[in-house]
Amino acid sequence: MDKYAKRRAKLASWLESKGIAAAMFEDTEGRRDPSIRYLSGQPGDAVLFVTAKGRSVLVPWDENMAARYASVDRIVPYGAYGRQASKAIEAMAVDEGLAHGSLVELPSATPYPVFVDYAAEVENLDFTCRSDGADEFVLGLRAVKDEAEVELYRRAAAITDEVADEIERMVREGRARTEADVALFIERACRERGCEGTGFDTLAAGPGRSFGIHAFPNYTAAPFATEGLSILDFGLKLDGYTTDVTMTFACGKLDPKRERMVELVERAYAEAVAMCRPGTATRDIALRVDGIFDGAGMKMPHALGHGVGLEAHEAPWVRSREDNLWKLAPGHVVTMEPGLYDPEAGGVRLENDVLITENGFEVLTKSRIVRL
Amino acid sequence: MDKYAKRRAKLASWLESKGIAAAMFEDTEGRRDPSIRYLSGQPGDAVLFVTAKGRSVLVPWDENMAARYASVDRIVPYGAYGRQASKAIEAMAVDEGLAHGSLVELPSATPYPVFVDYAAEVENLDFTCRSDGADEFVLGLRAVKDEAEVELYRRAAAITDEVADEIERMVREGRARTEADVALFIERACRERGCEGTGFDTLAAGPGRSFGIHAFPNYTAAPFATEGLSILDFGLKLDGYTTDVTMTFACGKLDPKRERMVELVERAYAEAVAMCRPGTATRDIALRVDGIFDGAGMKMPHALGHGVGLEAHEAPWVRSREDNLWKLAPGHVVTMEPGLYDPEAGGVRLENDVLITENGFEVLTKSRIVRL
DSSP states (O other), X not given: OOHHHHHHHHHHHHHHHHTOSEEEEEEBTTBOOTHHHHHHOOOSSEEEEEETTSOXXXXXXXXXXXXXXXXXXXXXXXXXXXXXXXXHHHXXXXXXXXXXXXXXXXXXXXBXXXXXXXXXXXXXXXXXXXXXXXXXXXXHHHHSOOHHHHHHHHHHHHHHHHXXXXXXXXXXXXXXXXXXXXHHHHHHHHHHTTOOEESSOOEEEOTTTTTSSSOSSSOOSSBOSSSEEEEEEEOEEETTEEOOEEEEEEESSOOHHHHHHHHHHHHHHHHHHHTOSTTOBHHHHHHHHHHHHHHTTOOOOSOSEEEOSSSSSEEEEEOOOTTOOOBOOTTOEEEEOOEEEETTTEEEEOBEEEEEOSSSEEEOOOOOEEEX | OOHHHHXXXXXXHHHHHHTOSEEEEEXXXXXXXXXXXXXXXXXXXXXXXEETTSOEEEEESOHHHHHHHOOSSEEOOGGGGTTOHHHHHHHHHHHTTOOTTEEEEOOTTOBHHHHHHHHHHOOXXXXXXXXXXXXXXXXXXXXXXXXXXXXHHXXXXXXXXXXXXXXXXXXXXXXXXXXXXXXXXXXXXXXXXXXXXXXXXXXXXXXXXXXXXXXXXXXOSSBOSSSEEEEEEEOEEETTEEOOEEEEEEESSOOHHHHHHHHHHHHHHHHHHHTOSTTOBHHHXXXXXXXXXXXXXXXXXXXXXXXXXXXXXXXXXXXXXXXXXXXXXTTOEEEEOOEEXXXXXXXXXXXXXXXXXXXXXXXXXXXXXXXX
């Protein structure tokens, strides 16, 4: 049984226990879901069914791609169903011998009008579609990295650090002068080192643009790491799994406001990381950081962190919202990324990826605030 | 009245005529909708309400970004609503004086479980959520480019051609040897020429990987434009609007199968473009191309084309599915991109952006199959 079949077996037991005959996963433009890759190896652009009996049926957009990457019981070309998901669902149910009226779980991202259409068009099945259903169960599996995944993260982190170190050298030696210089170096360097690419659009913002949480456009031909605060947020994707780090380059003698922002972020980061251990509520960590910033009359306009994996942002969530009930557990890999932003002073953010271990934590990446 | 207010005025009239008090638009991770940018100038990460009275309320994730880019009646920080969309909807209704029980249109991408939550949590409003509602109406507006948008497309096309020409020279002169060489040249060249970046992930696939419709990973350190068929699919984003072109590099003496694929794609492309004029059903064009390939015993595994604009793929659609009822109209900018793929021979695709004029068409970009 390969790793995909093992993962599907866990899902199948869960489905069985919930009285669900099959669950559907969908990865299409506008509704990406890397759980398809987690459960089948198929990189994307497909519909996947997993039944409570443990059977898997993949309906890919690109058959050649599926033949090369997918490890499932059956591959059925999308064209066979007139490119209509409702027909694919109906046919899957017949081919897999699902009883009339069986319950099928749809992806939680299924748009309301699409759900209504499925319900009207598919007569042989009942549907459920919940925010805490089968895909949420798989997100829970994904949140806890197994040994092989942790090993992959160590390799991805080492490459990320190597690239970050080289960027610091390039900046110090005047070999990288613009946002594009830095971002394009990352794009090339990661591929030369065996990565699939970057895990998300690199954000490189020089002092004139670092006021934005996520710079727009994400990088330009503007100067980087000149006088003031510059932010570099990037991640490298290795075999599907992405790192996510942010460095700030603080250049020149900072005025008191910028100096204060840098110190606050460094302090918040240190306190947040130190709280990481199994059992800790991530909300408590986020509230601690909020408190540090509140005490200085400042406010962080985004969440403190998030899990990383096949998606750059995934469970577990690290935020101060009341509905965040996540507790850290061994195998979680989360970012800690306090940041402060000011329309005039610019922004500062520090972010690393933290593995939760049996007894505490291990910071996988070595991103930092660089003073120039 | 700026262009955003003019667009919102059209939407407001439509809402008024349908008895809808307000429409909601949402651009968040996992549910991107550049209609927010079309209607307000805000690049993204926001919720936008437009009322039938023509009022606009933006709830941005990043206030600094909104202060710089958004042109709306009112900006309300997301934090003010505990980062919960349902509370933002409720407050908007009160602040804008919507009557109790008013009908609010939710984005058609709203997930079923989210719709159910809104309906349960928001007591002062009724909701509608349809595939042919307010956001579809705005997609219809976006499909027809006005004079300024067409002018922008001419500029974007000229830059795209300049970059394509330089890539052909680089390949011919041996200055671009890998997929990464080509893709990274595009990333840098477009920014140096004033673009925001690429409009989507560049697909550069050498002969070993061109069998995939969309290569995975999208580009690597592998050789490009060596013996066989290589595909380069890219687009440049200028002020939000993206071009979308595909070149194939056919290198060396092709075997009969590859030669046949290239000739079929060139013929299909020429016939498809020649059919472009106002009133033509896009399905008829797609069926013509299907017929050409069928006649040769081959099959195109994707749609023939699509509109381009603030999204790389948007209305009008150009595909042979029965439910495609689109007819071309002046101001449409669509791609024509026939392609054929074979697990051994590799793939060939040719794609340009075509403007529909009053009397016919104008091919904006000059992408081609390059024989080396």
